[in-house]
Amino acid sequence: xxxxxxxxxxxxxxxxxxxxxxxxxxxxxxxxxxxxxxxxxxxxxxxxxxxxxxxxxxxxxxxxxxxxxxxxxxxxxxxxxxxxxxxxxxxxxxxxxxxxxxxxxxxxxxxxxxxxxxxxxxxxxxxxxxxxxxxxxxxxxxxxxxxxxxxxxxxxxxxxxxxxxxxxxxxxxxxxxxxxxxxxxxxxxxxxxxxxxxxxxxxxxxxxxxxxxxxxxxxxxxxxxxxxxxxxxxxxxxxxxxxxxxxxxxxxxxxxxxxxxxxxxxxxxxxxxxxxxxxx
Numbered sequence: 001x002x003x004x005x006x007x008x009x010x011x012x013x014x015x016x017x018x019x020x021x022x023x024x025x026x027x028x029x030x031x032x033x034x035x036x037x038x039x040x041x042x043x044x045x046x047x048x049x050x051x052x053x054x055x056x057x058x059x060x061x062x063x064x065x066x067x068x069x070x071x072x073x074x075x076x077x078x079x080x081x082x083x084x085x086x087x088x089x090x091x092x093x094x095x096x097x098x099x100x101x102x103x104x105x106x107x108x109x110x111x112x113x114x115x116x117x118x119x120x121x122x123x124x125x126x127x128x129x130x131x132x133x134x135x136x137x138x139x140x141x142x143x144x145x146x147x148x149x150x151x152x153x154x155x156x157x158x159x160x161x162x163x164x165x166x167x168x169x170x171x172x173x174x175x176x177x178x179x180x181x182x183x184x185x186x187x188x189x190x191x192x193x194x195x196x197x198x199x200x201x202x203x204x205x206x207x208x209x210x211x212x213x214x215x216x217x218x219x220x221x222x223x224x225x226x227x228x229x230x231x232x233x234x235x236x237x238x239x240x241x242x243x244x245x246x247x248x249x250x251x252x253x254x255x256x257x258x259x260x261x262x263x264x265x266x267x268x269x270x271x272x273x274x275x276x277x278x279x280x
Contacts, residue, residue, distance in 0.1 A: 039255025067230035074138035083149025107147040119208035137213030156190020206234035
């Protein structure tokens with residue numbers, strides 16, 4: 001029999017947990033709803049498809065959308081091979097466990113560093129040598145997202161059963177062939193999930209890009225855009241809200257970013273479930 005004091009304790013703990021869950025859900029719904037209600041009415045085709053013109057007081061975010069796409073592509077092209085390659089080496093090739101542990105600890109430490117510090121380092125290393133441009137911002141984001149890709153790939157590599165490797169070795173396959181044809185296909189879910197999460201982090205980053213990529217609202221081609229200063233959507237949100245007081249435009253950008261973030265998180269969940277069903 002459970003004593004009355006024990007029952008009271010269990011009911012109290014259950015009530016506190018329910019209260020915490022409800023508050024978290026309500027705060028999330030309030031934030032999402034408030035941003036979407038304030039922002040969606042201000043989203044228009046003219047806003048999305050035009051460049052800003054200070055002569056006619058026209059506001060458009062097309063350059064900011066293009067800059068965001070450019071910086072996502074440039075960052076992923078660099079960080080994916082580095083992150084996946086580092087994870088494969090640490091998991092499949094490295095034999096010194098102490099060195100592996102140090103590198104993994106360093107990766108975890110990099111994940112916890114505030115992004116403003118990345119921006120300061122990126123400005124001193126990349127911007128001072130390349131100028132303020134999207135490429136400098138992309139290289140800074142590579143350093144920021146490398147631990148995410150590496151750790152997700154490592155954890156996914158560890159889920160591939162050792163029997164698969166031993167079976168491939170027993171058939172006469174070499175080390176690289178086993179990794180390429182057996183291990184990597186079995187951990188592609190972790191790579192894809194890490195890639196999607198990195199896109200979400202790139203999309204929401206502003207502090208590091210304020211120091212490295214600049215504020216320009218000019219539409220350029222891909223190559224020219226990477227070598228020029230440019231504002232991403234998050235930087236544009238800061239400029240319109242803080243510097244120019246255009247809160248309608250700021251909320252419109254915030255609504256776009258909110259929708260994109262929700263879609264990215266949903267995509268990561270769906271991809272993970274799809275690969276889990278396939279592996280089962």
